[in-house]
Amino acid sequence: MSDLGTTSTAGGPLxxxxxxxxxxxxxxxxxxxxxxxQVRAVDGISFSVNKGETLGLVGESGSGKSTACRAVLQxxxxxxxxxxxxxxxxxxxxxxELRPLRREMQMIFQDPYASLNPRKRIGQIVGDQLKIQKVAxxxxxxxxxxxxxxxxxxxxxxxxxxxxxxxxxxxxxxxxARALALGPKLVxxxxxxxxxxxxxxxxxxxxxxxxxxxxxxxxxxxxxxIGVVRHISDRIAVMNKGKIVETGDxxxxxxxxxxxxxxxxxAAVPIADPRESAARRRERAxxx
Amino acid sequence: MxxxxxxxxxxxxxxxxxxLAVDGLRVGFATEDGRVQAVDGVDFQLEPGEVLAIVGESGSGKSVTAQTIxxxxxxxxxxxxxxxxxxxxxLTTQSESELQKVRGSQIAMIFQDPMTSMNPxxxxxSQIIEAIRAHDTSTSRKESRARAIELLEAVGIPDAAxxxxxxxxxxxxxxxxxxxxxxxxxxxxSVLIAxxxxxxxxxxxxxxxxxLIQDLNKSRGLATILITHDLGVVAEVADRVLVMxxxxxVERGTLEDIxxxxxxxxxxxxxxxxxxxxxxxxxxxxxxxxxPPSLLNLPQGCAFRPRCPHEFAKCKEVPGLDARLSGDPNHxxxxxxxxDQKRKLREVxxxxxxxxxxx
Numbered sequence: 001m002s003d004l005g006t007t008s009t010a011g012g013p014l015x016x017x018x019x020x021x022x023x024x025x026x027x028x029x030x031x032x033x034x035x036x037x038q039v040r041a042v043d044g045i046s047f048s049v050n051k052g053e054t055l056g057l058v059g060e061s062g063s064g065k066s067t068a069c070r071a072v073l074q075x076x077x078x079x080x081x082x083x084x085x086x087x088x089x090x091x092x093x094x095x096x097e098l099r100p101l102r103r104e105m106q107m108i109f110q111d112p113y114a115s116l117n118p119r120k121r122i123g124q125i126v127g128d129q130l131k132i133q134k135v136a137x138x139x140x141x142x143x144x145x146x147x148x149x150x151x152x153x154x155x156x157x158x159x160x161x162x163x164x165x166x167x168x169x170x171x172x173x174x175x176x177a178r179a180l181a182l183g184p185k186l187v188x189x190x191x192x193x194x195x196x197x198x199x200x201x202x203x204x205x206x207x208x209x210x211x212x213x214x215x216x217x218x219x220x221x222x223x224x225x226i227g228v229v230r231h232i233s234d235r236i237a238v239m240n241k242g243k244i245v246e247t248g249d250x251x252x253x254x255x256x257x258x259x260x261x262x263x264x265x266x267a268a269v270p271i272a273d274p275r276e277s278a279a280r281r282r283e284r285a286x287x288x
Numbered sequence: 289m290x291x292x293x294x295x296x297x298x299x300x301x302x303x304x305x306x307x308l309a310v311d312g313l314r315v316g317f318a319t320e321d322g323r324v325q326a327v328d329g330v331d332f333q334l335e336p337g338e339v340l341a342i343v344g345e346s347g348s349g350k351s352v353t354a355q356t357i358x359x360x361x362x363x364x365x366x367x368x369x370x371x372x373x374x375x376x377x378x379l380t381t382q383s384e385s386e387l388q389k390v391r392g393s394q395i396a397m398i399f400q401d402p403m404t405s406m407n408p409x410x411x412x413x414s415q416i417i418e419a420i421r422a423h424d425t426s427t428s429r430k431e432s433r434a435r436a437i438e439l440l441e442a443v444g445i446p447d448a449a450x451x452x453x454x455x456x457x458x459x460x461x462x463x464x465x466x467x468x469x470x471x472x473x474x475x476x477x478s479v480l481i482a483x484x485x486x487x488x489x490x491x492x493x494x495x496x497x498x499x500l501i502q503d504l505n506k507s508r509g510l511a512t513i514l515i516t517h518d519l520g521v522v523a524e525v526a527d528r529v530l531v532m533x534x535x536x537x538v539e540r541g542t543l544e545d546i547x548x549x550x551x552x553x554x555x556x557x558x559x560x561x562x563x564x565x566x567x568x569x570x571x572x573x574x575x576x577x578x579x580p581p582s583l584l585n586l587p588q589g590c591a592f593r594p595r596c597p598h599e600f601a602k603c604k605e606v607p608g609l610d611a612r613l614s615g616d617p618n619h620x621x622x623x624x625x626x627x628d629q630k631r632k633l634r635e636v637x638x639x640x641x642x643x644x645x646x647x
Contacts, residue, residue: 060492170579197580198517198519199580202576203576205573227564231570265491270494270523272559272562273523281524
């Protein structure tokens with residue numbers, strides 16, 4: 001794939017993934033588990049993300065996009081392949097070695113209900129990592145957390161509240177504040193809006209856009225909704241069955257898809273225009 | 289497909305009036321924090337062969353409306369007013385055992401999550417057979433089994449005869465939703481209520497399920513109530529649309545009315561915030577500011593007022609669901625603005641409808 005590193009946006013690649021593989025063993029046996037087969041969740045993918053750009057990763061459930069993210073972040077140990085962050089190889093490094101890197105790479109999760117500890121206060125959820133990484137403590141910690149809350153559109157008074165007091169959209173804002181607390185360079189957004197109401201989705205997408213401009217963030221944006229991915233991404237990679245089947249400029253992939261799977265995916269996206277979708281249905285009927 | 293035409297859908301036509309008529313439906317729940325009026329005055333009629341979409345966000349009352357139709361919201365803390373008539377027969381006052389006969393045989397419902405709506409310890413076939421025999425004990429096991437296979441075939445499950453003995457976990461999400469639809473159709477109901485039937489599915493599977501619903505709708509005259517938050521799905525299958533907000537219908541009209549001549553600012557906002565892959569992308573995604581209101585604490589007057597950039601003095605009074613466009617009594621909305629003003633305000637960019645210009 002030669003078109004990977006050749007975009008005009010900003011400097012060199014911040015993240016370079018080469019031939020990343022993550023297989024899960026299928027084990028069977030009475031006393032001793034023997035490996036009988038493998039699930040090839042991520043089956044040799046390569047991509048790079050430049051500083052300040054957004055790479056969209058689309059695919060259906062089971063295509064391996066979430067596993068790919070986790071393997072890149074070393075939350076799952078990759079089976080093989082290389083992951084270079086800022087020129088530094090991180091695949092296969094131990095927990096301790098990875099700890100300083102956790103400041104640089106963060107993740108926003110899909111489910112704002114499950115990804116926040118219900119027994120912790122908002123201030124703790126957002127501030128804990130600042131403590132763990134010994135970045136701030138005491139009064140300074142509180143000021144920083146309050147600043148973050150304001151930045152994502154919450155109010156500093158929310159510091160002592162619990163997650164259950166917030167709506168889905170607000171919880172996702174808390175998740176974003178947590179991800180940004182350590183001032184990361186790269187943020188993985190794993191389906192950050194798919195659990196939210198339609199009118200709230202746009203708010204969160206716009207917030208992510210603003211934060212990227214303000215803080216010079218680089219995003220890997222994972223979603224199954226190709227419309228949202230196209231809106232936020234500079235480039236899109238389409239995944240199917242553990243492999244990247246097409247990569248390219250966001251508009252180009254959506255307007256002139258080259259791969260058969262991408263075409264199928266795009267054709268299935270409902271178009272919110274009755275006349276258009278009726279025309280498309282007629283086309284489908286005559287074609288098939 | 290084996291449509292037996294003597295089923296309930298025909299008796300509806302014989303009876304005259306609409307197949308399903310909902311009038312002044314109000315559903316309230318007593319909670320620790322006070323009464324929540326989840327549904328506050330919903331009226332609609334459904335004819336055979338029609339797809340009615342109910343659109344709204346979480347807390348808009350769309351699911352409670354659907355569940356109340358088949359009596360699923362009855363409980364000591366709920367308070368139901370208004371009427372639901374199926375072929376002229378009142379359902380809200382029927383006893384639980386009378387309702388049991390209506391559920392499944394006349395009105396079927398399929399749910400959002402095909403992963404949790406089936407019993408994991410029984411085969412898919414046995415669950416369909418159970419549905420058939422629960423209503424008609426005279427059907428033998430053998431006959432019901434043949435019927436189950438036939439139904440699975442009708443909803444497009446490959447190798448239905450082999451799959452009938454499979455357990456739910458052996459089915460993919462799309463196949464499970466098809467099996468749920470098969471179960472719903474087992475007793476040839478005249479009305480299908482589909483509550484977010486494709487939300488948990490991938491887009492390619494979603495397209496197949498929507499095609500299936502539309503097929504059944506055409507070939508069997510199955511009247512469908514489709515509950516969704518996705519206007520893309522609505523555009524694909526619906527004939528008429530109700531837009532709900534804060535427990536009330538804020539706009540209702542035909543598919544064309546809602547998409548090409550929307551009258552309520554909330555509808556504009558929903559249309560505006562869609563990402564369209566067939567159009568150039570806007571610099572910023574138009575958003576609706578704020579959050580849906582809490583039903584415990586609805587704003588005075590129009591419920592959308594706090595989020596609406598076009599609010600004016602009159603909005604402190606609750607607007608009725610009236611026909612405000614001359615010459616179209618069926619396109620109704622709850623917004624005080626004049627139709628001419630609306631036409632100007634909603635066009636945020638030439639040819640693009642939205643709530644306000646994106647900032």
